[in-house]
Amino acid sequence: GRVSGIFNVSAFFNDFTNQQLLAGFVGSTLATTPTSGIVNAGKSHIWGAEVETAITPVKSVTLGLSYTYLRTDLVSFSPTQLPGSAYLPPIYPSVPGGNLPFSPENKLSANTSYKLPVPDTMGSLALSAIFTYTSSALISAADSYAVLHPYGLLNMNLTWNSVAGQLPLDVELFATNLTNRLYYN
Numbered sequence: 001g002r003v004s005g006i007f008n009v010s011a012f013f014n015d016f017t018n019q020q021l022l023a024g025f026v027g028s029t030l031a032t033t034p035t036s037g038i039v040n041a042g043k044s045h046i047w048g049a050e051v052e053t054a055i056t057p058v059k060s061v062t063l064g065l066s067y068t069y070l071r072t073d074l075v076s077f078s079p080t081q082l083p084g085s086a087y088l089p090p091i092y093p094s095v096p097g098g099n100l101p102f103s104p105e106n107k108l109s110a111n112t113s114y115k116l117p118v119p120d121t122m123g124s125l126a127l128s129a130i131f132t133y134t135s136s137a138l139i140s141a142a143d144s145y146a147v148l149h150p151y152g153l154l155n156m157n158l159t160w161n162s163v164a165g166q167l168p169l170d171v172e173l174f175a176t177n178l179t180n181r182l183y184y185n
Contacts, residue, residue, distance in 0.1 A: 009049065016046070019044040021100070023080070025091070039080040044100060062112065068108075072103040074096055092142070109130060109131065127158050131152060154179050
């Protein structure tokens with residue numbers, strides 16, 4: 001019809017063994033420096049769905065919306081112990097039956113793009129704005145306060161494709177967190 005657009009849906013499922021996670025290591029004495037490292041944590045499942053839509057109601061304007069649902073589950077883990085007695089057993093960021101760290105369940109993005117009316121000899125120039133909402137996410141199951149709270153960010157960019165209409169060069173200027181919101185974690 002007169003309004004072009006897209007509608008994409010995808011679903012995914014991952015069944016991992018030897019899932020690697022960043023674990024914390026605390027020294028068994030005050031003289032031992034705390035550290036962190038990657039450990040094989042065991043088995044996990046990661047699954048979800050994504051929906052992406054966009055319409056172009058007029059030739060120079062595109063409106064888009066996308067949503068992601070993400071579910072994670074640490075099914076089991078294999079405890080790791082460093083050789084020697086310098087460190088206590090590792091502090092895992094997740095527990096069996098719990099979510100994996102830094103995995104928000106919901107993410108929603110809305111965007112708009114306006115193609116500026118410039119001659120073709122100058123290339124293509126577009127101004128875009130993107131607002132993204134991300135739901136809360138676990139940072140570490142070892143601490144009840146270790147949760148990244150929900151947040152939203154407003155970003156903009158100016159994109160110049162085919163600079164001067166002749167060059168195989170694209171340039172982009174972007175600004176992140178235009179509202180200058182602070183989120184504490």
